[in-house]
Amino acid sequence: MPDAMPLGHPKTPRQRWMAVLARADPEALQSRLGDVPRYTVLRGPEAGLVMVRGRAGGGGAPFNLGEMTATRCTVRTDTGLVGHAYVAGRNERLAELAAVVDALLQDPVQQPALLRQVIEPLAELQETRRAEIAAKASATRVQFFAMRNMRA
């Protein structure tokens, strides 16, 4: 389901890679990553509920749409980098891996290679899958002309 959603408009490179990591498949992530350096888990991985908020009405007033399960994890690499991850669902392994990659990506030396080998291919894969789902959904789209006809 998360694949059906666009990546949105991440404001910073870190927001973008965290979004990609949160939607990644843990096996694909692990195989692209190879060996993981030593790290300490500072918190989690732990599952909990987060409130999803929506906006409705002419003024766009926020309301609570409902709660969803999310898993979070924070790790610290032996080099002192702290990485965080929040992922939908209760995939603890993904949360931990994503936190490790987030930590590694903050190292300017490793960042370009990691972005090239891990983040970009995963982002591309997610974008392709999203486009596929969007195309399937758009084939069943129902167009409502009522308003336009009335105005005409």
Next chain:
Amino acid sequence: MSASIDLPGFADPVTDAQATFRAVLDAMARPGTIHCAGACLAAPAPLNRATAAVLLTLVDHETPLWLDADAAQAHDWLAFHCGAGMVHDPNAAHFAVVLSLPDLTQFSAGSHEAPEGGATLVLQVPALGSGSHYRLSGPGLREPKGLFVRGLSSRFIVQWQQNRALFPRGVDMVLCAGTTLTALPRSVSIEEG
């Protein structure tokens, strides 16, 4: 988020928090008894293990926390693991971390309608079970009980008597040293010697 949160919290959050909660509960029910807490925890400087364990257990996003200037080094760790909102005004705090005896009147003593609004001070002392001798009496103690604490200033007795006079308002205290803690609820009377 910087690298200043370089230590984990409880290894087993549920069990460890329950054990610490039990220790604080027993200490509050029987003032002056000494209990163990935080033995397996790596505490961030300058906090000792018992202080860190008590804070991890009791403090969360609904309980504003005040740190004295000496404890400021542990700010990031507490903010991350407790999710606590830090306040600059001691009177707004539900919990306070103090490394030396502060002026007790600067903290909220609650109101007569809601005396539970009184702050809880977590005071870190060099040692429990040695040092100056205090005689405690009050609810929870069948007969007066002795307590040795090292590192409480000479102003403590006078300050505590003023706090005791506010009852049912007042502040409660948890004293922590190393991996031990004891509690002084506002209902306890303390004399020196």
